[in-house]
Amino acid sequence: MTPLQSIKGFKDILPGESELWQSIEQQAKTVFDAFGFREIRLPLLEKTELFARSIGESTDIVEKEMYTFQDRGGDLLTMRPEATAGIVRAYLQHKLYAREAVHKFYTIGPMFRRERPQKGRYRQFSQINAEIFGVASPYADAQLILVLVHLMNALGVTDAKPHINSLGCPACRPAFRKALQTFLDGIGDHLCSDCLRRRDTNPLRVLDCKVPGCREATANAPALADYLCAECQTHFATVQQALKDQGVAFTIDDRLVRGLDYYIRTTFEIQTSALGAQNSIAGGGRYDGLAQALGGPDIPATGFAIGLDRLAEIVGTIRQSEPLQPALFIATLGDKARTQAFQWLCQLNTNGIAAEMEYSDKSLKSQMKRADKLGAAHVLILGEQEMLQGTATLRNMASKEQMDIPMRDLADRLIERFLKTGD
RNA sequence: GUGGGUGUAGCUCAGUUGGCAGAGCAUCAGGUUGUGGCCCUGAGGGUCGUGGGUUCAAGUCCCAUCACUCACCCCA
Numbered sequence: 001m002t003p004l005q006s007i008k009g010f011k012d013i014l015p016g017e018s019e020l021w022q023s024i025e026q027q028a029k030t031v032f033d034a035f036g037f038r039e040i041r042l043p044l045l046e047k048t049e050l051f052a053r054s055i056g057e058s059t060d061i062v063e064k065e066m067y068t069f070q071d072r073g074g075d076l077l078t079m080r081p082e083a084t085a086g087i088v089r090a091y092l093q094h095k096l097y098a099r100e101a102v103h104k105f106y107t108i109g110p111m112f113r114r115e116r117p118q119k120g121r122y123r124q125f126s127q128i129n130a131e132i133f134g135v136a137s138p139y140a141d142a143q144l145i146l147v148l149v150h151l152m153n154a155l156g157v158t159d160a161k162p163h164i165n166s167l168g169c170p171a172c173r174p175a176f177r178k179a180l181q182t183f184l185d186g187i188g189d190h191l192c193s194d195c196l197r198r199r200d201t202n203p204l205r206v207l208d209c210k211v212p213g214c215r216e217a218t219a220n221a222p223a224l225a226d227y228l229c230a231e232c233q234t235h236f237a238t239v240q241q242a243l244k245d246q247g248v249a250f251t252i253d254d255r256l257v258r259g260l261d262y263y264i265r266t267t268f269e270i271q272t273s274a275l276g277a278q279n280s281i282a283g284g285g286r287y288d289g290l291a292q293a294l295g296g297p298d299i300p301a302t303g304f305a306i307g308l309d310r311l312a313e314i315v316g317t318i319r320q321s322e323p324l325q326p327a328l329f330i331a332t333l334g335d336k337a338r339t340q341a342f343q344w345l346c347q348l349n350t351n352g353i354a355a356e357m358e359y360s361d362k363s364l365k366s367q368m369k370r371a372d373k374l375g376a377a378h379v380l381i382l383g384e385q386e387m388l389q390g391t392a393t394l395r396n397m398a399s400k401e402q403m404d405i406p407m408r409d410l411a412d413r414l415i416e417r418f419l420k421t422g423d
Numbered sequence: 424g425u426g427g428g429u430g431u432a433g434c435u436c437a438g439u440u441g442g443c444a445g446a447g448c449a450u451c452a453g454g455u456u457g458u459g460g461c462c463c464u465g466a467g468g469g470u471c472g473u474g475g476g477u478u479c480a481a482g483u484c485c486c487a488u489c490a491c492u493c494a495c496c497c498c499a
Contacts, residue, residue, distance in 0.1 A: 005490080060497050064424080082499085111499080116424080118493060127499060194496065205497095258498090269499095276493075283499060307499030333457070364457045372459035383457060397459070 009115075009123025015323065020316050024155060024308065025108055028128050031151045035143065037106040037130055042086045044110065048076040054085040054290055056261030058201055065113040079112035082260075083129040084287070084303055085294075091133055092296035102134040108308070120278035120310045128311075130284075131303035133291070138235045140302050141266040141286055142242035148270055148282055148304060149248050155315050157272070160281060161249065164268045165256035166236040167204075168228050170289070173264070176227035177203060183221050190217035207255040223254055232265055239266055262287040266302065274314050281314065282306040325375035327418045330357035331367035333383035340407070341382055347411040353418050372397065380405075380414075 006012060013021060032039075048068050055062050067079040080086055087105055090096075096103055108128050117123060130147060132140045145162050152160045168176060184191070184199045184206060191199070195206045195214050207218060228236065243250050258267045267285035275281070284304025291299040328348065330341045341357050348355040356374060358367045364381070371379045381393040391404040394414075405413060 008490085065497080113498080115497070116495090117491095118495095121498075125499065260498095277495085278499080280499060305499055310499065331458085363452090365455075365459080366452085368457095368459040370459090376459095379459080381458075385457080393458090395458075400459095402458090 007123070009117040011122060011124075017312070017316070020312055021308070024312060024315060025128075027154050028106070028108065028151060028306075031147060031154060032106045032130065035104070035147050037104040037147075040087060040090065040105040040107050042080075042083065042090055042107060042109070044080055044112075045077050046080055046086055046089065048078040050085050050089055050294070051078055051081060053294060054088065054262060055082065059261060061113060061260075065115055067112045067114060081113045082111055083107055083109070083127055083305065084131065084262075084290075087129065087131050087303075088290055088294055088296075088301070092291060092294060097134065097297060097299055100134075102132070104130070104132050106130045118277070120275040120307070120313060122309060126308035128306040128308055129303060131301060133301045134299055135302070136288070136300040138238040138266065139242055141239050141268075142246075144284060144302060144304050145239075145243060145250070145268055146246055146248060148268075148306070151306075152270065155311070157281075157311070157314055159274050159314075160270050160272045161251060162243075162268055163251045163253040163256050163271055164239065164243075164266065165253050166224070166228060166232055166265050167257070167263055167267055167285070168224060168232050169264045172227055172229035172232055176222065176224055179222045179227065180204070180206075184218075187217045190214075204257045208257045225254055235265055258283060258285055262290045262293070264288055268304070270306075272314065274317070275310055278307075278310060280307070281310045323375075324354055325377070326354040326356045327376070328353065328355040328378045328380055328414065329367075329371035329374060329376035330355065330380045330382065331364060331371065332358065332381075333364060334387070337382040337384070337387055340387075341380075344380075344411045344414070348415060348418075351415045351419075353415060 029039075048066070051066065052062050057063075061081050066081050069077060071077050087107065091103065091105075106129060108126065110124050110126050112124055114123055115121060130144060132144065145164070149162060167173065181199065181203050184195075184203060190213060191206065192209065192214055195209050198205045198209075206214065207221065209215065209218075240250070240252070253269075256267055256269060258269075263285040265286045265288070268283065269280045270282040271279045272281055273279065282304055284302070286300070286302040288300040288302075289298075291297065291301060330345060332338045332341045338357075338359070345355055345357050356371075356376065358370060362370075364383070368379065377397060379395045379397060381395060386392050386404075386407075389404070390407050392407055392410060393402050394405050395402045
């Protein structure tokens with residue numbers, strides 16, 4: 001019988017890789033602390049309606065990628081495919097806007113989408129999210145981009161550059177959408193089949209198509225920038241100026257159209273070439289209308305999500321994580337010695353000293369081999385001779401020096417020794 | 424949902440016109456009846472992804488199926 005396997009698109013993070021994730025998460029927390037973001041932890045499960053109303057009924061995510069099921073009470077529930085909707089829900093539910101005008105959150109955790117897996121894309125994937133509520137100013141957008149750039153630098157990710165765009169607002173986007181649709185109607189046969197479908201459902205996405213034929217056909221398409229209202233223009237210009245003032249290099253990409261319905265004005269992505277077809281490791285934008293659409297007050301908001309799996313893959317090629325090396329390995333010969341050794345081991349471990357021992361009956365040679373493989377700095381040998389003498393032998397693995405230590409209060413002596421010298 | 428590639432030891436992979444299932448690394452043991460790294464010797468470990476077909480004979484050829492993977496779509 002073949003052993004059970006994990007579900008397609010769900011992966012294990014084994015020791016060796018988990019250290020990498022821990023260090024990225026730690027680094028992110030450090031950056032968030034400095035920029036004034038506080039952690040919010042949320043359920044993985046929400047009512048389906050929340051995502052349908054926030055992400056957009058006609059998006060692929062809602063139409064065919066969500067893990068949705070009915071619970072025993074009859075409610076339709078969904079494993080969250082993204083975090084923003086849940087954050088907004090919690091923000092509204094607890095009326096946090098009534099306590100303070102401005103809130104800055106971050107959260108780290110898994111999301112679920114039933115897509116076909118490939119490099120850098122899994123059915124369970126983790127994101128680091130950051131959101132700012134209550135700030136309409138473009139400086140909030142600029143700050144988020146700066147947080148991303150700062151974090152990438154701190155992690156040593158050099159092949160990563162912000163791409164930014166403005167999608168306009170409810171005042172100016174409809175006019176552009178109409179102009180674009182008219183243009184697309186005129187070039188019908190030159191578009192790929194996907195784009196023909198998009199022309200009706202979501203014309204802006206045609207601009208984002210990678211098919212060369214579509215790129216050519218839309219080369220002279222109306223540009224969103226020409227349709228932005230005065231307020232949107234000022235907003236976008238301020239974002240750019242703020243980034244320049246901070247010395248952040250960025251690319252204006254007027255075809256950067258994001259998939260979720262709720263984005264307006266500023267959108268941005270951090271792109272890299274290190275992940276095959278998946279060139280985006282983080283993305284976000286402004287979503288001022290969402291709080292109101294979900295039944296709350298009209299509160300401006302902006303945020304981003306980092307693909308943690310993708311980030312870990314990139315950072316992992318830069319760094320290698322080594323297992324923690326024990327300060328001491330205890331080798332024993334005989335049952336009595338082993339019993340004594342386990343007492344000492346427990347004492348050492350509970351006092352914060354990384355120590356290991358051999359539990360089964362093995363030759364001293366093979367125990368030394370294992371100690372060496374684990375990278376133990378010292379080996380404590382307790383055999384029959386030592387038991388008779390009332391001492392144990394402490395061997396320094398690097399210098400090969402050995403010394404006898406009385407068994408009485410031995411653990412205390414070692415704890416003192418290792419805590420003091422640190423080796 | 425669509426298309427391509429790959430499935431042989433724990434890992435990385437050889438396997439010729441169809442003819443006894445292989446290597447390196449790793450593991451374990453011995454060389455030293457109580458001392459690691461290097462070296463030497465040996466051992467264990469395989470439903471060749473799974474099921475069917477062709478054949479005297481299939482890891483190899485044919486069909487189906489599953490898994491993994493890359494890409495499209497979409498997105499982080």
